[in-house]
Amino acid sequence: MPDWLKKAVFYEIYPQSFYDTNGDGIGDIPGIIEKLDYIKDLGCNALWINPCFDSPFKDAGYDVRDYYKVAPRYGTNEDLYRLFETAHKKGIHVLLDLVAGHTSEEHEWFIKSGRAEKNEFSDRYIWTDFWISGIAGHPYIGGERERNGTYMLNFFKCQPALNYGFLHPTEDWQMSPEDPGPQATKKALKDIIRFWLDKGCDGFRVDMADSLVKDDDEKKSGTCKIWREIRAMLDQDYPEAAFVSEWSNPWQAINSAGFHMDFYLNHWNNGYHTLLRDHETGGENNSYFKKDADSDITRFLDDYLPRYRDTRDNGYISFITCNHDTPRASYTLDESELKIAYATLLTLPGVPFIYYGDEIGMRYIDDMPTKEGGYTRTGTRTPMQWDSTENLGFSKASPDQLYLPVDDGSLSGADGIPTVEKQKAREDSLYQTIREILRLKSEQESLNADADFEVLCGKKGVPFVYRRGNLIIAVNPCDTGTSVELPAENEVEHVLYQIGSIHAEKNVLKMGAQCFAVFHS
Numbered sequence: 001m002p003d004w005l006k007k008a009v010f011y012e013i014y015p016q017s018f019y020d021t022n023g024d025g026i027g028d029i030p031g032i033i034e035k036l037d038y039i040k041d042l043g044c045n046a047l048w049i050n051p052c053f054d055s056p057f058k059d060a061g062y063d064v065r066d067y068y069k070v071a072p073r074y075g076t077n078e079d080l081y082r083l084f085e086t087a088h089k090k091g092i093h094v095l096l097d098l099v100a101g102h103t104s105e106e107h108e109w110f111i112k113s114g115r116a117e118k119n120e121f122s123d124r125y126i127w128t129d130f131w132i133s134g135i136a137g138h139p140y141i142g143g144e145r146e147r148n149g150t151y152m153l154n155f156f157k158c159q160p161a162l163n164y165g166f167l168h169p170t171e172d173w174q175m176s177p178e179d180p181g182p183q184a185t186k187k188a189l190k191d192i193i194r195f196w197l198d199k200g201c202d203g204f205r206v207d208m209a210d211s212l213v214k215d216d217d218e219k220k221s222g223t224c225k226i227w228r229e230i231r232a233m234l235d236q237d238y239p240e241a242a243f244v245s246e247w248s249n250p251w252q253a254i255n256s257a258g259f260h261m262d263f264y265l266n267h268w269n270n271g272y273h274t275l276l277r278d279h280e281t282g283g284e285n286n287s288y289f290k291k292d293a294d295s296d297i298t299r300f301l302d303d304y305l306p307r308y309r310d311t312r313d314n315g316y317i318s319f320i321t322c323n324h325d326t327p328r329a330s331y332t333l334d335e336s337e338l339k340i341a342y343a344t345l346l347t348l349p350g351v352p353f354i355y356y357g358d359e360i361g362m363r364y365i366d367d368m369p370t371k372e373g374g375y376t377r378t379g380t381r382t383p384m385q386w387d388s389t390e391n392l393g394f395s396k397a398s399p400d401q402l403y404l405p406v407d408d409g410s411l412s413g414a415d416g417i418p419t420v421e422k423q424k425a426r427e428d429s430l431y432q433t434i435r436e437i438l439r440l441k442s443e444q445e446s447l448n449a450d451a452d453f454e455v456l457c458g459k460k461g462v463p464f465v466y467r468r469g470n471l472i473i474a475v476n477p478c479d480t481g482t483s484v485e486l487p488a489e490n491e492v493e494h495v496l497y498q499i500g501s502i503h504a505e506k507n508v509l510k511m512g513a514q515c516f517a518v519f520h521s
Contacts, residue, residue, distance in 0.1 A: 001260060002203075002240045004046075004093060005316065006448040009346070009438055010353040011044035014324050015052050015074055016060075016403045017383045018356055020395035025402040027383070027394070029075040033083050036090055038420070042359060042431075043438025046093040048205050048244070050324055052080065056106050058158040059373040060324075060381075061097075062207060063104035067192045077199075084200030095242065096196060098204035100189055101211040102154035102161050105144075109188075110160050114145030123181025124188075126152040126163045126214065129173040138214065149173070154211060156373060164212040167222040177213055177222050186226055190233060203242035209259070210247050224256040231258030244318060244351075250307050254315035261316045261351050263323075264304070271303025276322075276329045276341060289333055289341040291479040291514055296460040308349060308453070316449050319345040322355040325377050331364040336514055339433045339499055340477045343516045344464075346437050347473050349453045357384050359434045360423045363407060371404055382407060387421035433499065440497050440518060446471040456486050463511055472519045474502065476511040483510045492519035 019031030029052065039047070051061030054069040061071065070077050087094050103110055112121040127149040131142050141157060142150035154161040162185050165177035175181050193204065213222030227245075234241050244261035247253035253262035264272050273280055274296070278287040286293040288300060308317060321342055322328045329338060338361060346352050365379035374381055382404045386393030392406045399405065409417045423431035441447040446469025456472065457465035463484045464475040472492055476482055486507040495504070500515030509517075 001315070002242045004240065005242055005260060005351055006450055007442065008046045008093065008242075008351050008449065009044045009441065010046045010048050010095070010318075010351065011039050011042070012048045012050070012320075012323060012353055012355045014050045014356060014381055017381055017394075019384060019386070020397065023396045024073070025395050025397035026073050027403065028073070029070065029079040029083055033079075033086050036087055036092060040090050040092060041435075042354075043435055043442065044354060045091055045442075046095065046202075047087065048095045048353065049097065051097045051099065051207075056104055056158070057372045058104070059156050060371075062099050062373075063102075063106075063156070063158050064099050065104045065106045066108070068195060081199055084202075088200070093202040093242070094200075095203045095205050095244065096201050097207060098193070099207045100162075101164075101208050102159040105158050105160055114147050114151070116146045116148070120184075123163055123175065123179075124185055125160045127173065128171075152214070154208070161214070162212075164214070164226060165222070166214045167216045170215075174214075177225070186229070190230060193230065193233075194237075197238050197241055202240070203244075203260075205244045205246065206259075207246055209245035209253065209257070210249070219256065220252050221256075224252060224258075227257035227259065250311040250315070250317050254311045254317075259315060261318045262311075263318050263320060263353075264350075265320070265326075271300050274299040274303075275345075277327060277332065279332050280327070285332055287332065289337050289344075289477045291337055291477060293477075294461075295478050297458050297464040298460050301455060301458045305455070312349065312450070312453075316350040318351045318353055319348055320353040320355065321345060321358040322380065323353070324355070324381055326380065327376075328355070328358060328362060328364040328380050330358075330361050331366075335361055335430050337477065338430055340475060340514055340516050342430070342434055343437050343499060344473075344475050346434070346441060347447055347468065347518065348466075349449060349451070349468070351449050354434070355380075359431050360385065360420055361418045361430045363418075365407065368404070378404065385417060385419045387419050392417065392419060393421075436497060444471060444496075445469065456490055457484050463509070465509070467521070470521055471496070472521045474509050474511060474515075474517050474519070476500075476502075476513070476515050479513045481510070481512045483508065485509075490521060492521050495519050 016027045018027040019035050020027050021030045052074050053064045054066035054071045055061045055063050070080050109121045109124045112119055113125045129149055139153045140150040152161040163181050165182035166174040210220050216222045242260050245253040245259040247262050248265040250262040253259045275288050279285040368379040371378050383394035383406050407417050423429040451469040454467040466473055491506045492504045496518045498517040501512030502515045502517045503510040
């Protein structure tokens with residue numbers, strides 16, 4: 001396990017929307033380099049950069065055309081190498097996004113795989129041996145290549161599935177994971193990983209990490225076997241490299257597949273939804289951090305605690321403020337609610353991830369036309385809002401050239417558009433809250449990813465109180481005050497940080513409305 005993960009706080013960057021240095025309306029790698037001091041000053045010491053490899057961008061870069069080449073719109077390979085070097089000098093680690101289960105239909109591998117004559121790439125993808133599609137419950141495309149067969153998709157039509165085999169082949173054209181074709185695919189994946197680690201990358205976030213072996217069993221045993229082999233390679237040759245999975249099942253991702261981290265996402269039984277975005281589950285919005293909701297932390301704890309207890313010795317569950325696929329929490333939570341929410345997420349166990357702009361309360365722009373396969377996700381991918389200059393400081397291009405439009409203030413008026421400039425100027429801003437929490441997190445060993453965690457109070461309608469090492473953290477998201485008596489052995493000494501009004505006497509906490517506090521115990 002890489003030791004640096006204990007104190008890691010990641011900042012997720014959607015590169016095309018972060019900062020444009022050449023005036024073409026699209027963010028770039030030199031822009032990330034230019035803003036590294038901002039990221040460090042916020043308190044983040046690691047980056048996750050969404051796909052930056054060469055691509056036709058039919059799915060925003062998750063359709064890779066060349067794993068070994070930076071997309072020209074972002075810069076050059078040398079720019080990315082310089083990002084690694086500059087970030088490391090500032091104490092910042094960098095993860096890239098690895099799309100392991102599929103490529104673009106424009107990838108050279110796929111072009112050669114679709115040829116009629118047999119070649120070294122014929123088995124790099126999953127092809128049937130006849131033109132009938134829709135076999136075995138998977139989506140297939142036909143009629144586009146000279147090869148006599150159809151090919152399996154992994155997601156969009158532009159993303160043919162790489163061939164890691166079927167766990168139990170039932171058709172003549174299906175291969176076992178141990179067959180030469182799937183073995184060659186696995187080797188190609190390892191080669192990509194080695195290439196970028198050797199260039200200075202510190203690891204990868206793996207897209208759709210559980211999607212490799214097809215018709216896998218419930219335990220994903222075929223896919224887990226591949227990742228365990230890659231983990232063994234890392235442990236031997238790159239022991240400080242870190243991998244985080246888009247799996248959302250830490251029992252499999254961490255314990256079975258060997259990932260260092262797995263995201264706490266909405267694939268589970270609404271544990272994540274109940275905290276920030278209960279509105280997505282239908283019906284009344286009772287997200288835990290809404291001040292006027294029917295506060296119930298047990299919906300989260302019942303889902304999270306068993307997963308935490310079963311995986312804490314092997315890796316970390318990672319909380320996110322948002323990501324490029326989910327609505328920003330500001331869609332339904334106001335700034336006061338976001339302060340409590342993010343302060344809580346950043347002090348729970350594991351390695352947290354902050355999505356660019358969440359630290360200033362950037363908004364989800366509803367009903368935005370889709371761009372590069374974004375669909376309803378597009379409203380979360382708008383340009384970073386730096387200041388009050390043209391295009392909110394994102395780019396000097398004309399507005400019609402921007403990758404996506406900037407927030408025009410239609411949701412709350414131009415004066416309500418959050419920017420880094422405005423947030424830095426306010427002592428009580430969301431930005432300052434996150435910065436102070438991250439400062440405390442860097443100073444307190446008890447807030448390390450692996451520090452002990454114990455729930456002291458976690459019932460419906462009462463404050464959420466938990467212990468991290470020698471710290472006690474108390475949360476009351478409601479718009480009414482309350483009090484709670486902790487078990488006698490949990491006396492608090494003094495407060496290290498607080499939001500709102502809270503008074504402590506030994507093991508009794510008198511909490512005002514919407515308050516959060518970190519106590520030394």
